[in-house]
Amino acid sequence: MKYVFLFLCVLPAFLNAQIEPVKQDSISEKFIIIEGDSVPKRLIDLDEVIVLPRLSLKTRDERIRYYILKRKTIKVYPYAKLAAERLVALQKRLNELPKKRQKKKYAKIIQKYIENEFSAELKKLTKTEGQILVKLIHRQTGKTTFELIKELRSGWRAFWFNNTASLFDISLKRAFVPLEDEEDFLIEDILLRAFQNGVLDRQDSAFEIDYYDLNDKWSTSKNNKN
Numbered sequence: 001m002k003y004v005f006l007f008l009c010v011l012p013a014f015l016n017a018q019i020e021p022v023k024q025d026s027i028s029e030k031f032i033i034i035e036g037d038s039v040p041k042r043l044i045d046l047d048e049v050i051v052l053p054r055l056s057l058k059t060r061d062e063r064i065r066y067y068i069l070k071r072k073t074i075k076v077y078p079y080a081k082l083a084a085e086r087l088v089a090l091q092k093r094l095n096e097l098p099k100k101r102q103k104k105k106y107a108k109i110i111q112k113y114i115e116n117e118f119s120a121e122l123k124k125l126t127k128t129e130g131q132i133l134v135k136l137i138h139r140q141t142g143k144t145t146f147e148l149i150k151e152l153r154s155g156w157r158a159f160w161f162n163n164t165a166s167l168f169d170i171s172l173k174r175a176f177v178p179l180e181d182e183e184d185f186l187i188e189d190i191l192l193r194a195f196q197n198g199v200l201d202r203q204d205s206a207f208e209i210d211y212y213d214l215n216d217k218w219s220t221s222k223n224n225k226n
Helices: 002-018 060-096 100-122 127-141 145-152 154-163 182-196 211-225
Strands: none
Touching: 060 100, 060 127, 060 182, 127 145, 127 182, 182 211
């Protein structure tokens, strides 16, 4: 029994000596844990940053024009952003409703909400502010105000005509075309700078806009005139 006891005591040490330690897997890459997220990440997704060149406003009239346009654009942009958000929500919900009667009822609910929330402000818009709003709605939704009214029918038509000042002088078919219209380019410039400075909440355009192409086009055009 004494030898058995000694053998049992020595056996674990002998086994440990014979077994080579297994190398543990190691990861050389560093992971980042973001607060509020339980999944480690190797990379952090950052918003695209556009380095905006200094805008050439050589004359006093050009500077005045730009700053007036800036004030009006910043004023009406939130309404265009809201229109885009409501349109997406409306379309999504309408697609989920099986009956035409239900769709019509829900559309009226959304219309009533917008009327209660913004009709008082829309009535205060000037003609130029209203036209900028129409163009921005196209930027944010990809559809002109005329097309939206046509799709959403009489309720929205009455809402626009009752609440927007001087609407009879505004082209509801006006699209946002910064590559063709210099004022639209300036509006795009104003928006991008306002997004970067935190003055406005960013909402991407419904269609692709290349700011650098715009800047090259209008800088060249201005130089040719001079």
